[in-house]
Amino acid sequence: MNLILAMVAALGRFGLNAVFHLGRYGMLTSKAVLGFFTPPIRLRNYFKQMETVGVDSLFVVILTGLFTGGVFTLQIIYGFSRFSAESMVGPTVATAMTRELGPVLTALMVTGRVGSAMAAELSSMKVSEQMDALTVMAADPVKYLITPRILAGIVMLPLLTAISDAIGVIGGFFVAIGRGLDPGQFTGRITDIVVMGDVFNGLIKAAFFGFIISSVGCYMGFYTQGGASGVGRSTTQAVVISYVSILVSDFMMTAIMF
Amino acid sequence: MAAPTIEVREVTKSFGTAQVLKGVSLDILAGKINFIIGRSGEGKSVLLKILTGLYRPDSGSVNYGQLNLAKAKTREINKLRRRMGLLFQEGALFDSMTVGENVIFPLWFHNLAKPAEANKKALDILGELGMARYFNLSVALLSTGEKKRVALARALIVDPEVVFFDEPTTGLDPLLGSQVDELIVHAQKVSQATVVVVSHDMAATLSLADRVTLLRLGQVVLSGSPDQFRKSPDREVVNFLSGGELA
Numbered sequence: 001m002n003l004i005l006a007m008v009a010a011l012g013r014f015g016l017n018a019v020f021h022l023g024r025y026g027m028l029t030s031k032a033v034l035g036f037f038t039p040p041i042r043l044r045n046y047f048k049q050m051e052t053v054g055v056d057s058l059f060v061v062i063l064t065g066l067f068t069g070g071v072f073t074l075q076i077i078y079g080f081s082r083f084s085a086e087s088m089v090g091p092t093v094a095t096a097m098t099r100e101l102g103p104v105l106t107a108l109m110v111t112g113r114v115g116s117a118m119a120a121e122l123s124s125m126k127v128s129e130q131m132d133a134l135t136v137m138a139a140d141p142v143k144y145l146i147t148p149r150i151l152a153g154i155v156m157l158p159l160l161t162a163i164s165d166a167i168g169v170i171g172g173f174f175v176a177i178g179r180g181l182d183p184g185q186f187t188g189r190i191t192d193i194v195v196m197g198d199v200f201n202g203l204i205k206a207a208f209f210g211f212i213i214s215s216v217g218c219y220m221g222f223y224t225q226g227g228a229s230g231v232g233r234s235t236t237q238a239v240v241i242s243y244v245s246i247l248v249s250d251f252m253m254t255a256i257m258f
Numbered sequence: 259m260a261a262p263t264i265e266v267r268e269v270t271k272s273f274g275t276a277q278v279l280k281g282v283s284l285d286i287l288a289g290k291i292n293f294i295i296g297r298s299g300e301g302k303s304v305l306l307k308i309l310t311g312l313y314r315p316d317s318g319s320v321n322y323g324q325l326n327l328a329k330a331k332t333r334e335i336n337k338l339r340r341r342m343g344l345l346f347q348e349g350a351l352f353d354s355m356t357v358g359e360n361v362i363f364p365l366w367f368h369n370l371a372k373p374a375e376a377n378k379k380a381l382d383i384l385g386e387l388g389m390a391r392y393f394n395l396s397v398a399l400l401s402t403g404e405k406k407r408v409a410l411a412r413a414l415i416v417d418p419e420v421v422f423f424d425e426p427t428t429g430l431d432p433l434l435g436s437q438v439d440e441l442i443v444h445a446q447k448v449s450q451a452t453v454v455v456v457s458h459d460m461a462a463t464l465s466l467a468d469r470v471t472l473l474r475l476g477q478v479v480l481s482g483s484p485d486q487f488r489k490s491p492d493r494e495v496v497n498f499l500s501g502g503e504l505a
Contacts, residue, residue: 129347133350138368139364144367
């Protein structure tokens, strides 16, 4: 009986904790999103964050897209050639990249590179009283620190994903050529099979993932408690929560969109 | 505008079950150096955060002229904050910025000056503090004492009416401590500001303060001039005077 009560109590605590964090997350992100529309708008700050999220992540996203397209092509050539469907390799790679692999893998890579950095930077600003310093200078820390990061995530993830999609297909193309496929065989039916909706929906997913990465990273950093160990804990939690949220929301969006 | 007298009346503040401030009342004298002293954990820093609007009191009032911080809207508090500066214990400088960018930040953020004017003003203030040559240096490369000077420059650049110092000499060697004491006097003299210092450095308190408030267990033991402290028979005050530094 005691064991059952303990389990119910633990479940209750978990539920309360989850509701508390979801509520606080909702409040913080709402305030940050409202910041898009309220002055003063410091464009330099926005562009700096876009550079950090977008330009600085470009190399790793290109590398990921290239090898993902390449390895995916290797796998499907093997299967498709067994029933003479080589002409479907290109469209399949392009569909997979635009619908799934591009948005999801780009988001996971950016989470590791940028989401964790956002959590770590904001955490250390919190524990070193830099956020209090902003508040005392009448500079709203949410508007100054979080709003530009969330906007940068929403804007830059689709751009990175578009690049990843293209690079993935190019990587697949060269692997296919290397495996003896005719270039025309690879590209011939891509435009027949892949429609703009695939690309567009993939980019919408990417924008949502960008929101998740930046908002979760900022939330974990903004509410850090404790010293250096708190910074480490927040960073780890930001990455884990973002990864899980991306995968779960990807499933749900895919079910709705396609 | 003349610096206001800050009236703190019956302020209480709790965190969970721990009551940190238990009905604190004191006056912060306008244009003077006011010290708030006490041992660690007696509620000094919480009181400072209440004075700067970072915390709201559970009850009581903190009046800056007509404005009661306990009930004021965030917009009203922010308006007041543009007239105050706070020197944090560790400086709280933005470590991704240079010295100059840190000092200019309040002017830049609130569009209070054109870039050239802001740069000139920052250089002037940094010059008075002996830090002008570090204008383009990253703050990460500065020593603790230098960081405090830059933080003071950042606090002073908005010509504040009230400047707060949070345990400015904690963790500093005596030489740096005396440099910080000079900064406190400098802040008061240059801007004619009201200065509030939270400290447990008794030597600085007795030599610099115009008014001293001793906190003990979240309550005010005595609030008065350094002379009143020297003459007080209260055991806590006597301990304070004879103890060198409260730990």
